[in-house]
Amino acid sequence: MPKQRTFSIIKPDATARSITGKINSKFEEQGLRVVAQKRLRMSRLQAREFYIIHKDRPFYEELVEYMVSGPVVVQVLEGENAVAKNREIMGATDPAKADAGTIRREFGENIERNSVHGSDSPENAEAEIRFFFSGTEIVG
Ligand code: ADP
Ligand code: MG
Numbered sequence: 001m002p003k004q005r006t007f008s009i010i011k012p013d014a015t016a017r018s019i020t021g022k023i024n025s026k027f028e029e030q031g032l033r034v035v036a037q038k039r040l041r042m043s044r045l046q047a048r049e050f051y052i053i054h055k056d057r058p059f060y061e062e063l064v065e066y067m068v069s070g071p072v073v074v075q076v077l078e079g080e081n082a083v084a085k086n087r088e089i090m091g092a093t094d095p096a097k098a099d100a101g102t103i104r105r106e107f108g109e110n111i112e113r114n115s116v117h118g119s120d121s122p123e124n125a126e127a128e129i130r131f132f133f134s135g136t137e138i139v140g
Contacts, residue, residue, distance in 0.1 A: 034075055
């Protein structure tokens with residue numbers, strides 16, 4: 001199977017607790033390479049645009065405020081079947097419902113502060129990577 005890329009965010013609850021290394025270990029131990037990453041503070045405009053598909057959900061405003069509340073680490077992960085693989089490594093949205101050993105089960109605080117974002121399709125992965133990275137920032 002050819003290599004695929006996906007987009008990942010280590011969210012503010014995780015940067016606040018200095019567990020970005022532990023989260024990256026989960027990716028690397030399970031076959032996803034971190035081929036680009038940078039730590040940044042999202043602007044409110046960026047967060048609103050990034051999560052625009054959720055604009056009508058009741059948690060949208062709160063989600064935007066949370067995502068700008070501290071630094072995040074945006075990443076490009078690469079590997080076989082990377083989009084689905086990353087969703088598996090992350091676990092379910094609600095940490096209480098996530099499988100044992102997943103990032104969200106081990107580190108997530110609640111359904112909102114769930115430590116990581118991961119693209120849900122190859123098409124969205126491409127768009128989300130382009131949202132945060134230029135081609136020269138992805139070194140493989
Ligand atoms: P996922 O991140 O697993 O793809 P969604 O796309 O449904 O989940 O939601 C995006 C993000 O919005 C979640 O990761 C979480 O931070 C937040 N979120 C989702 N559902 C809720 C909820 N019921 N209450 C508060 N925040 C939520
Ligand atoms: Mg989603």
